[in-house]
Structures are given as structure tokens and as C-alpha cells.
Amino acid sequence: MNITVVGTGYVGLVTGACFAEMGNTVTCVDTDQAKVARLNQGEVPIYEPGLDAIVQNNHKAGRLSFTSSLSEAMADSSVYFIAVGTPPGEDGSADLQYVLDVARQIGQHLDNYGVIVNKSTVPVGTADKVREVVAQQLDERNLDIAFDVVSNPEFLKEGAAIDDFMRPDRIVVGVESPRAREVMAELYQGFSRNHDKLMFMGVRDAELTKYAANAMLATKISFMNEVANLAERMGVDIEQVRKGIGSDSRIGYSFIYPGCGYGGSCFPKDVKALMHMGDEFGYQTDILCSVEERNQAQKHRLYEKLSERFADGLSGRTIGVWGLAFKPGTDDMREASSVTLINRLIDAGATVRAYDPVAMDEARLQFPDTVFAAGKLVLCEHQYDALADADAMVLVTEWKPFRQPDFNAIKKLLKQPVIIDGRNQYDPYSLKAQGFDYTGIGRDRLG
Ligand SMILES: NC(=O)c1ccc[n+]([C@@H]2O[C@H](COP(=O)([O-])OP(=O)(O)OC[C@H]3O[C@@H](n4cnc5c(N)ncnc54)[C@H](O)[C@@H]3O)[C@@H](O)[C@H]2O)c1
Helix, strand or coil: CEEEEECCCHHHHHHHHHHHHCCCEEEEECCCHHHHHHHHCCCCCCCCCCHHHHHHHHHHCCCEEEECCHHHHHCCCCEEEECCCCCECCCCCECCHHHHHHHHHHHHHCCCCEEEEECCCCCCCHHHHHHHHHHHHHHHCCCCCCEEEEECCCCCCCCCHHHHHHCCCCEEEECCCHHHHHHHHHHHHHHCCCHHHEEEECHHHHHHHHHHHHHHHHHHHHHHHHHHHHHHHHCCCHHHHHHHHHCCCCCCCCCCCCCCCCCCCCHHHHHHHHHHHHHHCCCCCHHHHHHHHHHHHHCCHHHHHHHHHCCCCCCCCEEEEECCCCCCCCCCCCCCHHHHHHHHHHHCCCEEEEECCCCHHHHHHHCCHHHHHCCCEEECCCCCHHHCCCCEEEECCCCHHHCCCCHHHHHHHCCCCEEEECCCCCCHHHHHHCCCEEECCCCCCCC
């Protein structure tokens, strides 16, 4: 099939590359011309394990190309994926300007029957808006061309995106017309040899499914963080509680790891967008409000723990931070807990030395030049450099190289053997035996 994918971010680029890998001919479109130029030179602008090879191989084989001209891309295809961003607006609602802009352009260039697929995460009712915008453009061109709008939300995880796309748990397709359903079934047959994976449903059902999935996962995390904070006050080890409840098959182990809050480009914005949908539909989403509030507060826990430990103040102290990305496996720092922590430390007069295996370039963009110029934030080349003469080490992102570090080296480097573990990676008993002053999340008065 000939496919157009609009937007070459984490979702669009993975979608385009994976469809090309299955033998389809894919043209990816992005308004960011610098990005398109890099992609045409075989350079992948984001970090996603395995993506480079798939993009480069398919580009070389002529199945994957990149352009900033949507009309050029549309000339050869009849399926158009919209995979542009839907960032949060000021009121928390999903900002649809990019999606509707693409819809308008599709309407300006559509010449034959086409299937327009919303892959971006969009509120219930967006397919109707896309349909209206396209129809209006066709009206203005005095054309009567049939088209369908389908909802096909994406469930990939950054850091495991290729595997998730190639071997999905499910493929949700919201579709009303039999013609579009046939196109989508053909498109996804290679990814769903077990046909149960392809789930057809109503367009609005599919739109809500995506938000409900992310909100459920966010709820599990915030719930566990709440219990962890309670455990700290009770002298209980939350890690024992986690194992104790995760073994219940009705609960399971996924997404019940306590930590310093969820971030990324999806959970925070999708929870807020669903709350906003609640307002629009006259329903108060109490659980979602609490999930969001708990998460906002949880992102401050590491700073609070440092403040408790250094009761005489953090001004003039140096803190070593391991991990900047919002989770391991990605360079994405959108809504990362590291940003909250570092901003608060700098505001308090501390100096931060930080290291991340892949997000260092992204970190340079996240903070103003002034903090680097003033030496308030130093990005270090190696993980141990970040701890040199620091008053404490804080683990924010649980990258693999941080999981079994050389604690002897850490102890020698730190001015004081203080470890704040935002992801409960280390054993409090063993660290205390080695002379560390250790605090995790939900495991404070242990050892
Ligand atoms: N990142 C994830 O893990 C993930 C997972 C599932 C779903 N989603 C959803 O997928 C959507 C895209 O997310 P992302 O993380 O890939 O976004 P992103 O910000 O990484 O990429 C969006 C891309 O779209 C481009 N763009 C914007 N307007 C355009 C236009 N008019 N024409 C062409 N290109 C345009 C931008 O230049 C950018 O390259 C969002 O709705 C998001 O919620 C994201």
C-alpha cells in the first residue's frame, strides 16, 4: 500500500518506518524542514532503540521517504495518517490546532477516495471535527470526493516503540464505514496474524479507549505513590507491599512501582485532557483530579527529602543527579521529574551536577543558557563525574548503568554518603551496612 504519515515525531516516524518495514511504500511529512533534511540524510533525530536501522534500511530500499510537502506525499497514496502533536492547552484540553491544520491541508489536496486516520491522541469527537474541516475544503473546491475518517490511537511506549508497534497487544480501530474498515484490515494484517488483536469499534469508542488506557496506568502509579508516602510515615517497606499485592493476579505487577512521579508527553497531558472532557460533558472526574494532584506533588518529593536531610538549607550545596529523561530508554524530557527537582534546587541556591546516558542534548534545551553560564547546572560526561564533591546523590531515572553501580566509588566521590533513590533501585539494608545514609520512596526508616 502507499501510505502518507504526517508528523515525524516519536509516533509518526515509528509508524512510517514500521509500515515500510512490512513492504509498504511510505512518505513521511513534517513541517520541520531541518528534521526532514536530517531524515533524508539517514539521520534519525530522536533516540529510540532500533529505529535508526529500520529507518535507514527502508530509506535505502526506497520504501520510506521524507518531505515537507503534504501535496507531494498525497499524490501517490490513499491512506493518510495524522500523527502530529496534541499538546495541552492552557486549560488542560488537547490543543487540536496541528491536527486540524493537517485536516485542512488534506482537504485542499484530496483528489480521490482516501482514508484519513487519526493516530494522534485526540479527544472524543475529534474525528467529526476532522471530517467537517475536510468537507469544508472540498466544498470550497466544488468537489464531491468520498473520504472516511478513522480513529487508530497508538499505544506504543517510548523506549520499546518498535517492538510495541511490530508486536502490539492490540490494534484499536474506530471506523464506521465498511470501505475504510477493509482498508484498515488490509493495512494491519501483517501486524495481526492473530486476528483477535485487530479490534474494530466505533470511532468515539476508540478515541476514549486511548485516554482510558493512559488514565488507568497513571492511576495505578499515583495510587502506589500515595500508599508509599503513607508507608514512610508508618515505617513500612513499600517494596514488600508492592510484591505482596502484585502477586495477586487481579492486580498484577505492572505500573505499581512507587517513584518520583510520572512524566513524558502522554500521561500528564492525557489525564488533564480527560478531566477537561469531563468538564465539557458535565461530569466531575474526581479520581482523575486526585491522580493528577498526587503526581504534581510527587514530583516534589525528591526535593522535599533533600530539604529534610539538609535541614540547614540547600544553598551552597552540590547535588549529583543521575537520570534526566522521563524514563529509561528515551531522550524525551517532557514533564520529567528531573526538571522539577533541578529547578527547585537551583532556586534554593544549590548547584546541580547531572548525567544521563542519552538525554544530555535534550537537557541543554530544557534549561535556560543562564543556568549553564552561571555554573548552576553542570552536565557531566560520565555518571561518576556527576557525584564529584557532591553533598548527595539523587537517582531520578533508573537507566540500567545506574542499577548496579560501584558503591565504593560513589562513597569516595561524595562529600557525604547521602543517597536519595527516586526509583527504589537500591537495597536500603545493604547500603546502610556500607555506611550510606539512604532514603527511597516509601522506605524511609529502614535498615
Ligand atoms: N510519544 C509517545 O510515546 C506517544 C504514544 C502514543 C500516542 N502519542 C500521541 O501521538 C501524537 C504525536 O506524539 P509524538 O510524541 O510523536 O509528537 P512529537 O512532538 O514528537 O512529533 C510531532 C511532529 O509533528 C510535526 N508537525 C506538527 N504540525 C505539523 C503539520 N501541520 N504538518 C506536518 N508535521 C507537523 C512536528 O514538527 C513534529 O515533528 C500525540 O497526540 C501523542 O499524544 C504519543
